[in-house]
Amino acid sequence: RATALALPDIAARKGKDPLVCLTAYTTPVARLVDPHCDVVLVGDSLGMVLHGLPSTLGVTLDMMILHGQAVRRGVERAFMAVDMPFGSYEESPEQAFRNAAKVMTETGCAAVKLEGGVAMAETIRFLVARGIPVMAHIGLTPQAVNSFGGYAVQGRGEGAERILADARAVTDAGAFSVVLEKIPETLAARITDEIAIPTIGIGASPACDGQILVVDDMLGLFTDFRPKFVKRYAELGEAAAGAVAAYAEEVRARRFPAPEHVFADKPKAKSGTEG
Numbered sequence: 001r002a003t004a005l006a007l008p009d010i011a012a013r014k015g016k017d018p019l020v021c022l023t024a025y026t027t028p029v030a031r032l033v034d035p036h037c038d039v040v041l042v043g044d045s046l047g048m049v050l051h052g053l054p055s056t057l058g059v060t061l062d063m064m065i066l067h068g069q070a071v072r073r074g075v076e077r078a079f080m081a082v083d084m085p086f087g088s089y090e091e092s093p094e095q096a097f098r099n100a101a102k103v104m105t106e107t108g109c110a111a112v113k114l115e116g117g118v119a120m121a122e123t124i125r126f127l128v129a130r131g132i133p134v135m136a137h138i139g140l141t142p143q144a145v146n147s148f149g150g151y152a153v154q155g156r157g158e159g160a161e162r163i164l165a166d167a168r169a170v171t172d173a174g175a176f177s178v179v180l181e182k183i184p185e186t187l188a189a190r191i192t193d194e195i196a197i198p199t200i201g202i203g204a205s206p207a208c209d210g211q212i213l214v215v216d217d218m219l220g221l222f223t224d225f226r227p228k229f230v231k232r233y234a235e236l237g238e239a240a241a242g243a244v245a246a247y248a249e250e251v252r253a254r255r256f257p258a259p260e261h262v263f264a265d266k267p268k269a270k271s272g273t274e275g
């Protein structure tokens, strides 16, 4: 099954219409976001959002592949990328290639994403030269939470030059786009202006060439944290809690199941196909 949007389509959006990107981890959510998105990312945020892990560090390659396969079944139009999880690519370009090739062949995704700038440039070059498109991810890189000591804004003051160097390094290494996470607007604008590949912002201002959010965050389904950069476009968590409470109440009151949910001994003449 071919995706309608290919790598050149994404790269060509530099400086043009904003790239609309969201995460997805399951087939139904992939089907929901696919018609509206240019890029669907199977993010390792799934560790926290779906599996209750305290950070993304415990996410495994098998988890990424399982969710990647589910998302692939729901994506027809969008360009699909899958995150490389912590520990699956940092050791060497060879390790990264072996695991990225496994992710691509077993999920059918079009690209992988990995965290890191200057330190990962050699690895990005190695993958790109061997047929694996890479989306880079710089600024706040959540897999480095233990090095950062938290999830603070990156690239303020003197840190700006380091992140600019990361942006240049991943561009020179051949990344086709780069996620900029949680950096000041002035820096995001400077990077977007300078590098030739699309920047995709999350907490990085409208200066970027595109935007991404964690889908469960913007739907109000994952509410453990509420970063400043998240806008809630729905409150599905509240709606779901209300539905579950209503169900519980009706079961306890024996109001559910109601007559329309109950099977008679013999099918009724006009009851349709459900017998």
Ligand code: KIV
Pocket (backbone or CB within 6 Å): 023, 041, 042, 043, 044, 045, 046, 083, 137, 179, 202, 212, 213, 214
């Ligand atoms: O894991 C993730 O969902 C991500 C995006 C938020 C960029 O890396």
Ligand code: NA
Pocket (backbone or CB within 6 Å): 043, 044, 045, 083
């Ligand atoms: Na991620």
